[in-house]
Amino acid sequence: MPDNKYTLITGASSGLGKEFAIQCARKGMNIILIALPGSRLQSVAESLELxxxxxxxxxEFDLSDSDILKQQLQIITRNHDINFLINNAGIGGTSSITHTSLERIDDIIMLNVRGTVLLTHLLIPHLLKHPQSYIMNIASMAAFTPIAYKTVYPASKAFISSFFLGLKEELAGTGLSVSVIYPGPIMTNSHTSRRIISQGLKGKMGLLSTPDIAHIALKGTLAGHPVIIPGLMNKINHVLMQLLPLSFRMRIVSREVKKEIPYSLSV
Incomplete structure (x- = not known):
């Protein structure tokens, strides 16, 4: 029978978030699923419970709306005991900065940065009540290098990396373990799949299945590893890229990313 502790997962309606829900349920964890309204989460929940x-x-609410976030978190924490937070929700896109709307830029910053930090800040006191608790944060390999035609997205993931690794150090010795995950390309939907395929072999390097990424991320987080790069090719790529001068590294990555633009959603 399940105990009274819960794992909270954001962006849980599809892709990596849904896979986290499945694998956490398989481990016997109770789960709180958060996604945007209209995400049909209830059917996912019923299937997992069964x-x-x-x-x-x-x-179901918008994490980028700080007032709603605070209201919902009061309800959640009043009724549920949370010992594991998985910050998975995030958005991105590929387009030149001049063709990217101000609304899209604001959406990325508000969700990837502000919403994630506010949610974490609100939950830390509750997580610290446990002898052992965890925060997992989904960054990206893009966090390691500034990238043209994405600009805001890798910057937001670099923020996530810096913020949570700093938080890891601040919380050392408290029993609250913080991990940052740096996945490579993920084929979560038809649009991202077309973008990855458009880059050819280079785009597919480091490509892992969603279940594999979730498994590696969960295993590393529960083991207390602060930095988790899923996949051998991604680890090798990270090491090799750090040996290159930044300007050269940016040029290589940006040239490949530019190929995604015809396959991207309007931003």
């Missing part, structure tokens, strides 16, 4: 005999709670 198959794994755990408790699943669903909350």
């Amino acid at each position: 198959e794994y005999h755990i408790h699943v709670k669903v909350f």
Whole structure:
């Protein structure tokens, strides 16, 4: 039978977030799923409860709306005991800065940066109540290098990397472990798949399945590893890229990313 502790997962309706929900349920964890309204999370919750005999709670709201976030977190923490936070929600896109709307730029910053930090800040006091608790944060290999035609997205993931690794050090010795995950390309939907395929062999280097990424991320986080780069090719690529001068590294990566533009959603 499940206990009364919960794992909270953001961006849980599809892709990596949904896979985290499945694998956490398989481990016997109760789950709180958060996604945007209209994400049909309830069907996911019912399926997980039926198959794994755990408790699943669903909350649909916009994490980038700070007032709603505070209101919903009060309800969640009043009724549920959270010992694991998975910050998975995030958005990006590929386009030149002159063709990127101000609204899109604001959306990326508000969700990837502001919403993630506010959610974490609100939950830390509750996580610290446990002898052992965890925060997992999904960054990206893009966090390691500034990239043209994405600009805001890798900057937001670099922020996530810096913020949470700093938080890891600040919370050392408290029992609250913080991990940052740096996945490579993920084929989460048809649009991202077309962008990855458009880059040819280089785009597919380091490509792992969503279940594999989730498995590696969960295993590393529960083991207390602060930095987790899923996949051998991604680890090798990271080491090799750090040996290159920054200007050369940016040029190489940006040239490949530019190929994604015809396959990207309007931003």
